[in-house]
Amino acid sequence: AAGVIQSPRHLIKEKRETATLKCYPIPRHDTVYWYQQGPGQDPQFLISFYEKMQSDKGSIPDRFSAQQFSDYHSELNMSSLELGDSALYFCASSTHGSSYNSPLHFGNGTRLTVT
Amino acid sequence: KNQVEQSPQSLIILEGKNCTLQCNYTVSPFSNLRWYKQDTGRGPVSLTIMTFSENTKSNGRYTATLDADTKQSSLHITASQLSDSASYICVVSPSEDSWGKLQFGAGTQVVVTP
Numbered sequence: 001a002a003g004v005i006q007s008p009r010h011l012i013k014e015k016r017e018t019a020t021l022k023c024y025p026i027p028r029h030d031t032v033y034w035y036q037q038g039p040g041q042d043p044q045f046l047i048s049f050y051e052k053m054q055s056d057k058g059s060i061p062d063r064f065s066a067q068q069f070s071d072y073h074s075e076l077n078m079s080s081l082e083l084g085d086s087a088l089y090f091c092a093s094s095t096h097g098s099s100y101n102s103p104l105h106f107g108n109g110t111r112l113t114v115t
Numbered sequence: 116k117n118q119v120e121q122s123p124q125s126l127i128i129l130e131g132k133n134c135t136l137q138c139n140y141t142v143s144p145f146s147n148l149r150w151y152k153q154d155t156g157r158g159p160v161s162l163t164i165m166t167f168s169e170n171t172k173s174n175g176r177y178t179a180t181l182d183a184d185t186k187q188s189s190l191h192i193t194a195s196q197l198s199d200s201a202s203y204i205c206v207v208s209p210s211e212d213s214w215g216k217l218q219f220g221a222g223t224q225v226v227v228t229p
Contacts, residue, residue: 004158033215042117042204042219043159056215090158104217106151106158 002026004107006091012113013081021076021110025093031055032074033104034066035090043090049074050096078112086114118142119220121205127226128195136223138188138205150179150190151204153222159204162190195227 005024013019025032031050035043036059045058049068060066063081068074072093078085088109119140128134140148147166151159163172167183176193192199205220 042221045215045217048215058215088156092158103161103164106160108157111156 004091004093004105006089006107006110008110009108010111010113012115014115015081015083017081017114019078019081019112021078021089021091021112023074023076023091023093023107025072025074025091026105029093029095029105030072031094031096032068032072033092033094034060034074034076035092035106037088037090037109039087046076081114083114086112088112117221118218119205119207121203121220121223123223124221125224125226127228130195130197130227130229132195134192134195134225136190136192136203136205136225138190138220140186140188140205140207140218140220142186142207142209142218144209145183145186146208146210148179148181148188149206149208150177150188151206153202153204155201159206162203192225195225197227197229200225200227 007022033048034046037043046060047066048056052068064078066076088111090106090109092104092106094104122137149164150162153159162174162177163179165172165181171180178191181188202222202224204222207218
Protein backbone atom coordinates (compact mmCIF):
# COMPACT_ATOMS: atom_id res chain seq x y z
CA ALA A 1 0.00 0.00 0.00
CA ALA A 2 1.18 3.50 -0.73
CA GLY A 3 2.56 5.39 2.24
CA VAL A 4 3.45 8.96 3.02
CA ILE A 5 6.47 9.94 0.95
CA GLN A 6 8.93 12.54 2.16
CA SER A 7 11.87 13.98 0.31
CA PRO A 8 14.69 14.29 0.65
CA ARG A 9 15.50 11.64 3.25
CA HIS A 10 18.58 13.50 4.36
CA LEU A 11 19.58 17.12 3.99
CA ILE A 12 22.67 18.96 5.12
CA LYS A 13 22.65 22.75 5.16
CA GLU A 14 24.78 25.49 6.60
CA LYS A 15 23.63 28.14 9.02
CA ARG A 16 21.56 30.90 7.46
CA GLU A 17 20.77 28.79 4.40
CA THR A 18 17.29 27.79 3.32
CA ALA A 19 15.75 24.35 2.98
CA THR A 20 12.60 22.96 1.43
CA LEU A 21 11.09 19.69 2.60
CA LYS A 22 8.42 17.92 0.59
CA CYS A 23 5.64 15.61 1.65
CA TYR A 24 3.36 13.52 -0.54
CA PRO A 25 0.38 12.18 1.43
CA ILE A 26 -1.33 8.87 0.97
CA PRO A 27 -3.70 9.03 -2.01
CA ARG A 28 -7.10 10.48 -1.06
CA HIS A 29 -5.74 11.93 2.16
CA ASP A 30 -6.63 15.61 2.25
CA THR A 31 -4.92 16.65 5.47
CA VAL A 32 -1.22 17.01 6.10
CA TYR A 33 0.63 17.60 9.36
CA TRP A 34 4.25 18.56 9.98
CA TYR A 35 6.15 17.52 13.08
CA GLN A 36 9.67 18.26 14.26
CA GLN A 37 11.49 15.69 16.36
CA GLY A 38 14.75 16.74 17.95
CA PRO A 39 17.29 14.15 19.14
CA GLY A 40 15.74 12.15 21.95
CA GLN A 41 12.64 14.34 22.02
CA ASP A 42 8.94 13.92 21.36
CA PRO A 43 7.61 14.99 17.99
CA GLN A 44 6.45 18.61 18.20
CA PHE A 45 3.56 19.70 16.05
CA LEU A 46 4.42 22.52 13.66
CA ILE A 47 1.50 23.11 11.31
CA SER A 48 -1.28 21.36 9.43
CA PHE A 49 -3.28 21.88 6.27
CA TYR A 50 -6.69 20.75 5.10
CA GLU A 51 -7.80 21.33 1.55
CA LYS A 52 -4.85 23.65 0.93
CA MET A 53 -5.75 25.89 3.84
CA GLN A 54 -3.87 26.07 7.11
CA SER A 55 -6.00 24.25 9.65
CA ASP A 56 -3.90 24.36 12.80
CA LYS A 57 -0.66 25.90 13.94
CA GLY A 58 1.73 24.74 16.59
CA SER A 59 5.23 25.74 17.55
CA ILE A 60 6.39 26.68 14.08
CA PRO A 61 9.05 29.42 14.02
CA ASP A 62 8.39 32.54 11.98
CA ARG A 63 11.38 31.57 9.82
CA PHE A 64 9.40 28.56 8.61
CA SER A 65 6.47 28.56 6.25
CA ALA A 66 4.48 25.82 4.64
CA GLN A 67 1.77 25.30 2.12
CA GLN A 68 -0.37 22.57 0.62
CA PHE A 69 -0.84 22.38 -3.12
CA SER A 70 -3.77 21.37 -5.29
CA ASP A 71 -2.48 17.78 -5.50
CA TYR A 72 -2.41 17.77 -1.67
CA HIS A 73 1.34 17.52 -1.42
CA SER A 74 2.91 19.92 1.04
CA GLU A 75 6.19 21.76 1.34
CA LEU A 76 7.87 23.08 4.45
CA ASN A 77 10.16 26.01 3.72
CA MET A 78 12.80 26.85 6.27
CA SER A 79 14.90 30.00 6.06
CA SER A 80 17.79 31.44 8.05
CA LEU A 81 18.56 27.98 9.34
CA GLU A 82 19.99 27.67 12.82
CA LEU A 83 21.92 24.85 14.43
CA GLY A 84 18.90 24.13 16.59
CA ASP A 85 16.83 23.35 13.52
CA SER A 86 18.72 20.08 13.14
CA ALA A 87 16.06 17.44 13.63
CA LEU A 88 13.94 14.80 12.02
CA TYR A 89 10.97 16.38 10.27
CA PHE A 90 7.95 14.16 9.92
CA CYS A 91 5.00 14.62 7.70
CA ALA A 92 1.78 12.79 8.45
CA SER A 93 -1.46 12.54 6.53
CA SER A 94 -5.03 11.60 7.20
CA THR A 95 -8.51 12.15 5.89
CA HIS A 96 -10.44 14.98 7.46
CA GLY A 97 -12.88 14.02 10.15
CA SER A 98 -12.91 11.90 13.28
CA SER A 99 -9.40 11.06 14.38
CA TYR A 100 -10.62 7.63 15.44
CA ASN A 101 -11.84 6.72 11.98
CA SER A 102 -9.03 8.37 10.06
CA PRO A 103 -5.71 7.06 11.37
CA LEU A 104 -2.68 9.27 11.14
CA HIS A 105 0.01 7.88 8.86
CA PHE A 106 3.56 9.13 9.21
CA GLY A 107 6.26 9.34 6.59
CA ASN A 108 9.80 8.20 7.31
CA GLY A 109 10.93 11.75 7.84
CA THR A 110 13.59 14.08 6.50
CA ARG A 111 16.69 14.29 8.63
CA LEU A 112 17.96 17.86 8.49
CA THR A 113 21.45 18.63 9.70
CA VAL A 114 22.49 22.24 10.01
CA THR A 115 26.24 22.82 10.27
CA LYS B 116 5.26 18.94 32.44
CA ASN B 117 4.65 16.17 29.96
CA GLN B 118 1.04 15.08 30.04
CA VAL B 119 1.95 11.58 28.85
CA GLU B 120 4.41 9.60 30.95
CA GLN B 121 5.81 6.28 29.83
CA SER B 122 7.70 3.62 31.72
CA PRO B 123 10.14 2.09 31.70
CA GLN B 124 12.39 4.38 29.72
CA SER B 125 14.17 1.39 28.22
CA LEU B 126 13.83 -2.35 28.34
CA ILE B 127 15.99 -5.29 27.30
CA ILE B 128 14.28 -8.63 26.84
CA LEU B 129 15.21 -12.01 25.48
CA GLU B 130 13.72 -13.15 22.22
CA GLY B 131 10.55 -15.11 22.82
CA LYS B 132 9.76 -13.46 26.14
CA ASN B 133 6.80 -11.20 26.90
CA CYS B 134 6.94 -7.62 28.12
CA THR B 135 4.57 -4.86 29.18
CA LEU B 136 5.00 -1.15 28.67
CA GLN B 137 3.12 1.46 30.69
CA CYS B 138 1.58 4.79 29.80
CA ASN B 139 0.01 7.21 32.27
CA TYR B 140 -1.62 10.39 31.04
CA THR B 141 -3.20 13.50 32.42
CA VAL B 142 -4.51 14.84 29.11
CA SER B 143 -8.02 16.18 29.45
CA PRO B 144 -10.34 16.09 27.67
CA PHE B 145 -9.52 12.72 26.24
CA SER B 146 -10.59 11.33 22.90
CA ASN B 147 -8.39 8.39 22.11
CA LEU B 148 -5.06 6.79 22.90
CA ARG B 149 -2.72 5.24 20.39
CA TRP B 150 0.39 3.18 20.56
CA TYR B 151 2.97 3.68 17.85
CA LYS B 152 6.10 1.73 17.03
CA GLN B 153 9.00 3.82 15.81
CA ASP B 154 12.10 2.28 14.32
CA THR B 155 15.22 4.40 14.55
CA GLY B 156 15.15 7.22 12.00
CA ARG B 157 11.74 6.28 10.66
CA GLY B 158 8.21 7.52 11.09
CA PRO B 159 5.95 6.15 13.81
CA VAL B 160 3.70 3.31 12.73
CA SER B 161 0.32 2.91 14.37
CA LEU B 162 -0.22 -0.29 16.37
CA THR B 163 -3.52 0.26 18.18
CA ILE B 164 -6.06 2.96 18.84
CA MET B 165 -8.62 3.00 21.64
CA THR B 166 -11.33 5.38 22.74
CA PHE B 167 -12.39 5.84 26.35
CA SER B 168 -15.03 3.13 25.99
CA GLU B 169 -12.58 0.45 24.89
CA ASN B 170 -10.62 -1.59 27.41
CA THR B 171 -8.44 -3.65 25.15
CA LYS B 172 -7.32 -3.82 21.53
CA SER B 173 -5.07 -6.35 19.86
CA ASN B 174 -2.93 -6.23 16.77
CA GLY B 175 -1.14 -9.51 16.27
CA ARG B 176 1.29 -10.00 19.12
CA TYR B 177 0.56 -6.50 20.45
CA THR B 178 -2.25 -6.05 22.98
CA ALA B 179 -3.09 -2.64 24.41
CA THR B 180 -5.28 -2.01 27.43
CA LEU B 181 -6.87 1.19 28.59
CA ASP B 182 -8.34 2.24 31.93
CA ALA B 183 -9.88 5.65 31.28
CA ASP B 184 -10.80 6.03 34.95
CA THR B 185 -7.22 5.79 36.18
CA LYS B 186 -5.85 7.22 32.91
CA GLN B 187 -3.51 4.33 32.39
CA SER B 188 -2.69 2.24 29.37
CA SER B 189 -0.38 -0.66 28.75
CA LEU B 190 1.07 -2.33 25.70
CA HIS B 191 1.84 -6.02 26.01
CA ILE B 192 4.17 -7.67 23.54
CA THR B 193 3.85 -11.43 23.36
CA ALA B 194 6.61 -13.80 22.25
CA SER B 195 8.96 -10.97 21.34
CA GLN B 196 10.94 -11.07 18.12
CA LEU B 197 14.17 -9.33 17.17
CA SER B 198 12.16 -7.07 14.85
CA ASP B 199 10.27 -5.77 17.87
CA SER B 200 13.35 -3.75 18.82
CA ALA B 201 12.13 -0.18 18.51
CA SER B 202 10.75 2.74 20.44
CA TYR B 203 7.12 2.40 21.49
CA ILE B 204 5.30 5.67 21.84
CA CYS B 205 2.03 6.35 23.61
CA VAL B 206 0.06 9.16 21.99
CA VAL B 207 -3.05 10.76 23.44
CA SER B 208 -5.50 12.82 21.45
CA PRO B 209 -7.53 15.36 23.42
CA SER B 210 -10.27 15.64 20.84
CA GLU B 211 -11.43 13.95 17.71
CA ASP B 212 -10.77 16.82 15.37
CA SER B 213 -7.49 18.16 16.68
CA TRP B 214 -4.70 16.06 15.31
CA GLY B 215 -2.21 18.83 15.87
CA LYS B 216 -2.77 18.78 19.60
CA LEU B 217 -1.56 15.20 19.97
CA GLN B 218 0.36 14.61 23.17
CA PHE B 219 3.32 12.29 22.69
CA GLY B 220 5.01 10.27 25.39
CA ALA B 221 8.78 10.08 25.42
CA GLY B 222 8.64 6.43 24.39
CA THR B 223 10.02 3.19 25.76
CA GLN B 224 13.07 1.89 23.96
CA VAL B 225 12.76 -1.89 23.64
CA VAL B 226 15.75 -4.02 22.74
CA VAL B 227 15.14 -7.69 21.98
CA THR B 228 18.25 -9.82 22.22
CA PRO B 229 18.82 -13.32 20.81
